[in-house]
Amino acid sequence: MGAVNATQRISIFQLVKPINIVEVINRYNIVELKKRGRRWMARCPLHDDHSPSFVVFPNGKWKCFGCGEYGDAVDLVAKVFKLKLIEAARMVARDFGIEANKPLSPADRKKVIRQARKREMERAFCEKLEQAHETLALLVRTINRRLATGGYQAHYDLAELLHKVDYYKYLIDCLLSNNAEIQLMALNSFNREFYV
Ligand SMILES: [Zn+2]
Numbered sequence: 001m002g003a004v005n006a007t008q009r010i011s012i013f014q015l016v017k018p019i020n021i022v023e024v025i026n027r028y029n030i031v032e033l034k035k036r037g038r039r040w041m042a043r044c045p046l047h048d049d050h051s052p053s054f055v056v057f058p059n060g061k062w063k064c065f066g067c068g069e070y071g072d073a074v075d076l077v078a079k080v081f082k083l084k085l086i087e088a089a090r091m092v093a094r095d096f097g098i099e100a101n102k103p104l105s106p107a108d109r110k111k112v113i114r115q116a117r118k119r120e121m122e123r124a125f126c127e128k129l130e131q132a133h134e135t136l137a138l139l140v141r142t143i144n145r146r147l148a149t150g151g152y153q154a155h156y157d158l159a160e161l162l163h164k165v166d167y168y169k170y171l172i173d174c175l176l177s178n179n180a181e182i183q184l185m186a187l188n189s190f191n192r193e194f195y196v
Contacts, residue, residue, distance in 0.1 A: 001134075005149060005151075012086070012089045012090060012093055013074065013085075013089050015089075015090045015093055015098050016073070016089050016093050016096070016098060017060075017072075017075060019092060019096050019098075020060070021056055021060045021061075021062065021072065021073040021076070022040060022056065023096075024073040024092060024096075025042075025076070025077070026079075027095060027096075028066030028077065028080070030045050030076065030077075030080050031043060031045045031054060033042075033056065034052070038057075038058045039053065039055050039056060039057055039058065040055070040056040041055055041056075042054045042056075043066075044064040044066050044067060044069075045076075045080050046064060046067055046069050046079055046080070047064070047066055047067040047069075049064070049066050049067075053065045053067075054066075060072055060073060062076055073092065074088045074089045074092060075088075077091065077092055087108070088176055090108070092187060095102075120184065125180075125183075125184075128187055129175050129187060132171075132174065132175055132186070132187055132190040132191075133175045135190075135194070136168045136171055136172050136175070136190065137172060139161075139168060140165055140168050140169060140172070143158055143161055143162070143165055144165070146158060147179070171189055171190055173184045174186030175187065175190075
């Protein structure tokens with residue numbers, strides 16, 4: 001393939017240059033762009049911007065008229081995600097399916113693997129949270145329904161579970177919190193309750 005040979009001496013920055021900056025911004029959810037004529041506008045992702053000061057030009061460059069930052073797609077990704085330019089370029093290349101001919105350095109490879117593992121762990125954690133939440137919610141609903149329809153007999157049958165409903169509701173609140181430590185604590189309590 002001639003194209004591959006032709007790119008061999010081209011730097012990663014040149015490889016990612018043709019990628020549309022609007023697609024890059026959307027891909028990484030950097031800001032919500034609004035079209036204004038041939039330009040795009042948004043609130044700046046780099047400073048606390050209350051009116052849209054961030055402009056993307058048709059030539060693929062951007063500038064913020066609030067904080068004065070400017071650059072191209074790779075500069076933006078680097079600034080937003082606090083990466084080195086080369087890391088930003090590699091990330092964009094990877095995510096847009098451009099194969100860089102130069103293999104990653106061992107250090108970069110480790111970093112990428114670490115990031116992938118972290119993302120994988122976060123995903124697995126979210127799945128466990130969801131499962132625990134579903135189980136507890138179903139349990140609370142079932143107990144409440146039995147209590148509502150089952151009369152005295154149900155209260156008698158469920159006596160042991162009855163005093164746990166409040167505790168389960170508390171665990172559900174913790175699972176739904178925004179604090180990962182509280183979520184983990186609730187998940188551990190859930191596992192102790194049901195799997196040990
Ligand atoms: Zn700004």
